[in-house]
Amino acid sequence: xxxxxxxxxxxxxxxxxxxxxxxxxxxxxxxxxxxxxxxxxxxxxxxxxxxxxxxxxxxxxxxxxxxxxxxxxxxxxxxxxxxxxxxxxxxxxxxxxxxxxxxxxxxxxxxxxxxxxxxxxxxxxxxxxxxxxxxxxxxxxxxxxxxxxxxxxxxxxxxxxxxxxxxxxxxxxxxxxxxxxxxxxxxxxxxxxxxxxxxxxxxxxxxxxxxxxxxxxxxxxxxxxxxxxxxxxxxxxxxxxxxxxxxxxxxxxxxxxxxxxxxxxxxxxxxxxxxxxxxxxxxxxxxxxxxxxxxxxxxxxxxxxxxxxxxxxxxxxxxxxxxxxxxxxxxxxxxxxxxxxxxxxxxxxxxxxxxxxxxxxxxxxxxxxxxxxxxxxxxxxxxxxxxxxxxxxxxxxxxxxxxxxxxxxxxxxxxxxxxxxxxxxxxxxxxxxxxxxxxxxxxxxxxxxxxxxxxxxxxxxxxxxxxxxxxxxxxxxxxxxxxxxxxxxxxxxxxxxxxxxxxxxxxxxxxxxxxxxxxxxxxxxxxxxxxxxxxxxxxxxxxxxxxxxxxxxxxxxxxxxxxxxxxxxxxxxxxxxxxxxxxxxxxxxxxxxxxxxxxxxxxxxxxxxxxxxxxxxxxxxxxxxxxxxxxxxxxxxxxxxxxxxxxxxxxxxxxxxxxxxx
Amino acid sequence: xxxxxxxxxxxxxxxxxxxxxxxxxxxxxxxxxxxxxxxxxxxxxxxxxxxxxxxxxxxxxxxxxxxxxxxxxxxxx
Numbered sequence: 001x002x003x004x005x006x007x008x009x010x011x012x013x014x015x016x017x018x019x020x021x022x023x024x025x026x027x028x029x030x031x032x033x034x035x036x037x038x039x040x041x042x043x044x045x046x047x048x049x050x051x052x053x054x055x056x057x058x059x060x061x062x063x064x065x066x067x068x069x070x071x072x073x074x075x076x077x078x079x080x081x082x083x084x085x086x087x088x089x090x091x092x093x094x095x096x097x098x099x100x101x102x103x104x105x106x107x108x109x110x111x112x113x114x115x116x117x118x119x120x121x122x123x124x125x126x127x128x129x130x131x132x133x134x135x136x137x138x139x140x141x142x143x144x145x146x147x148x149x150x151x152x153x154x155x156x157x158x159x160x161x162x163x164x165x166x167x168x169x170x171x172x173x174x175x176x177x178x179x180x181x182x183x184x185x186x187x188x189x190x191x192x193x194x195x196x197x198x199x200x201x202x203x204x205x206x207x208x209x210x211x212x213x214x215x216x217x218x219x220x221x222x223x224x225x226x227x228x229x230x231x232x233x234x235x236x237x238x239x240x241x242x243x244x245x246x247x248x249x250x251x252x253x254x255x256x257x258x259x260x261x262x263x264x265x266x267x268x269x270x271x272x273x274x275x276x277x278x279x280x281x282x283x284x285x286x287x288x289x290x291x292x293x294x295x296x297x298x299x300x301x302x303x304x305x306x307x308x309x310x311x312x313x314x315x316x317x318x319x320x321x322x323x324x325x326x327x328x329x330x331x332x333x334x335x336x337x338x339x340x341x342x343x344x345x346x347x348x349x350x351x352x353x354x355x356x357x358x359x360x361x362x363x364x365x366x367x368x369x370x371x372x373x374x375x376x377x378x379x380x381x382x383x384x385x386x387x388x389x390x391x392x393x394x395x396x397x398x399x400x401x402x403x404x405x406x407x408x409x410x411x412x413x414x415x416x417x418x419x420x421x422x423x424x425x426x427x428x429x430x431x432x433x434x435x436x437x438x439x440x441x442x443x444x445x446x447x448x449x450x451x452x453x454x455x456x457x458x459x460x461x462x463x464x465x466x467x468x469x470x471x472x473x474x475x476x477x478x479x480x481x482x483x484x485x486x487x488x489x490x491x492x493x494x495x496x497x498x499x500x501x502x503x504x505x506x507x508x509x510x511x512x513x514x515x516x517x518x519x520x521x522x523x524x525x526x527x528x529x530x531x532x533x534x535x536x537x538x539x540x541x542x543x544x545x546x547x548x549x550x551x552x553x554x555x556x557x558x559x560x561x562x563x564x565x566x567x568x569x570x571x572x573x574x575x576x577x578x579x580x581x582x583x584x585x586x587x588x589x590x591x592x593x594x595x596x597x598x599x600x601x602x603x604x605x606x607x608x609x610x611x612x613x614x615x616x617x618x619x620x621x622x623x624x625x626x627x628x629x630x631x632x633x634x635x636x637x638x639x640x641x642x643x644x645x646x647x648x649x650x651x652x653x654x655x656x657x658x659x660x661x662x
Numbered sequence: 663x664x665x666x667x668x669x670x671x672x673x674x675x676x677x678x679x680x681x682x683x684x685x686x687x688x689x690x691x692x693x694x695x696x697x698x699x700x701x702x703x704x705x706x707x708x709x710x711x712x713x714x715x716x717x718x719x720x721x722x723x724x725x726x727x728x729x730x731x732x733x734x735x736x737x738x739x
Contacts, residue, residue, distance in 0.1 A: 060695075061692075066688045093697075093722040094721075096695075096720045096721070099697070212687075256699075257699045282708070286710075286713070287710070288712070288713055376725070380716070381713070484689050484727065484729075485714060486724060486725070486726040486727070488696065488722055
């Protein structure tokens with residue numbers, strides 16, 4: 001039997017995701033809406049022996065054609081034929097939440113249930129809502145919920161079941177506008193009557209959208225009824241606006257709110273408004289001085305959590321796969337096959353899975369900050385600074401995380417709301433020196449500059465400067481308009497752990513699936529280069545030959561073939577740059593390796609090597625992550641761009657340095 | 663005398679009624695959806711130099727860029 005479809009709609013920050021998780025539990029699937037990078041979550045729940053498919057629509061404040069999230073939600077409501085729409089409404093902000101509700105009602109949908117969430121919080125704020133009266137005023141069932149405790153969930157399921165079986169009659173109230181506006185709506189509806197569009201869309205909705213000059217509605221008229229009809233309607237609207245002296249959408253919006261305000265008087269009362277904890281916290285958290293101090297501390301904690309727990313776990317998994325390799329090796333007689341399985345496949349899969357704890361912890365920390373409401377404060381604090389470089393305020397989070405590891409940092413760009421912002425932020429992230437590069441930088445600075453921290457700092461500053469300037473450059477070429485900065489600062493609310501863990505688990509799983517192939521293939525290629533036709537160290541492996549091939553180019557920045565080989569291996573993991581040198585110097589390590597390198601390279605060459613290692617390419621896992629979060633082309637573009645930038649910077653430093661006689 | 667001024671010029675704890683939004687349709691529709699439609703009462707919570715303006719409107723807190731706040735006209739209460 002075909003499952004009945006339940007759509008979950010609502011504003012951001014209303015607890016929609018928690019309700020989704022409470023309804024569906026582990027039986028959910030995260031993917032993308034077809035053709036766009038908007039996350040689509042679907043899940044299944046069972047009630048009274050029947051299975052329902054729940055589709056979690058993107059959280060939106062309205063259903064205009066201006067943002068892809070809103071279009072996705074709107075198109076699903078219009079064309080997805082949901083059997084029941086559950087509209088989650090935040091009891092602490094009913095007026096604004098009902099704006100979306102009215103838009104949904106105006107679409108002509110009938111099977112709607114209002115899930116009134118955060119009722120307890122509203123009471124604390126002195127807001128009293130009578131659900132029975134609210135239901136009467138709106139003409140649809142209202143189920144009060146406390147998503148955090150799961151209260152009211154059974155009643156919601158009952159209502160969904162009843163509605164899906166046609167046992168509930170609804171009569172959604174439609175906003176009424178001033179007589180003049182109503183006349184315009186009627187006039188346009190008449191123009192569309194009897195046409196192709198009238199069969200497919202509710203006329204009142206279409207008329208209102210046209211009055212608001214909605215792009216998609218205009219396209220519909222153009223496509224189905226032709227240019228003349230569209231012109232006729234738009235001319236009419238233009239005349240009406242000239243009479244009013246202001247845009248029609250402005251009039252409609254303000255009258256819609258008036259109508260909602262009138263409705264709320266029937267079921268909502270205000271007690272004394274008390275200052276909440278959030279009000280007090282916000283005096284500190286978005287303050288231009290204290291806010292930054294708190295932010296630095298919060299980031300420090302996230303960093304600590306992700307990396308102090310993540311790295312040891314990564315090490316344990318790495319070791320486990322190493323041991324698995326050792327255990328498997330003796331069982332494979334064929335030497336080439338053994339190499340492929342042990343050094344290529346097992347270590348490749350191992351390195352994919354070893355990122356799992358890091359990515360999981362990162363998502364846990366970020367989801368926590370997002371759900372508790374802190375992320376919005378960060379966006380406010382950093383907006384002024386980062387916007388100058390074409391990035392939104394929230395992009396500070398991936399930038400900081402990049403210092404630990406760029407893989408989770410690239411994944412963290414998901415928290416940015418606009419596709420354009422995500423693309424730019426993940427493009428520049430690999431420039432941020434991760435902890436693997438820290439080991440290379442500190443080794444080289446230790447070798448050539450006696451461990452002078454200022455030299456290391458200079459490299460870090462250079463890397464950040466390159467990242468920010470690149471963001472400024474790239475943001476000009478990525479399509480998508482700069483969105484006006486306006487965000488909600490939600491009430492602070494402890495998130496539900498179940499929801500957090502589910503969410504992080506799904507995200508991490510997705511990472512392993514998507515980035516996994518890239519990392520695996522990369523590992524096999526590098527294994528092949530270093531073992532064929534003869535093992536590395538003999539001077540005749542493909543890796544070394546490649547190094548020699550690159551030498552004329554590297555000479556421009558004062559580096560030799562050894563650097564070439566090392567940089568190739570660095571693609572797998574940046575810390576390999578030093579261990580490759582160790583192999584090329586016949587297995588020297590520690591102080592012996594330092595001495596050997598010092599005797600064959602000048603400090604300037606050492607500096608160039610450190611800078612180039614920092615900038616030259618995303619490691620294979622980061623490339624995999626970028627591909628997972630965007631597409632192949634973008635991952636390739638980042639790679640080519642970084643190689644170019646590293647070459648320019650490397651050549652510049654070497655040429656200027658030698659000219660200055662350094 | 664109730665003056666019509668940009669929202670940006672309000673100091674913390676001052677209130678105003680939105681009378682007009684001076685911007686393109688994308689700008690306007692984003693703001694209505696967040697509750698900033700003509701007729702709405704807005705209270706400024708924070709107005710720090712260079713940072714976004716923080717306001718309370720219809721029971722919710724929102725932050726909006728200074729450029730945007732300059733284009734929201736309010737009648738001071």
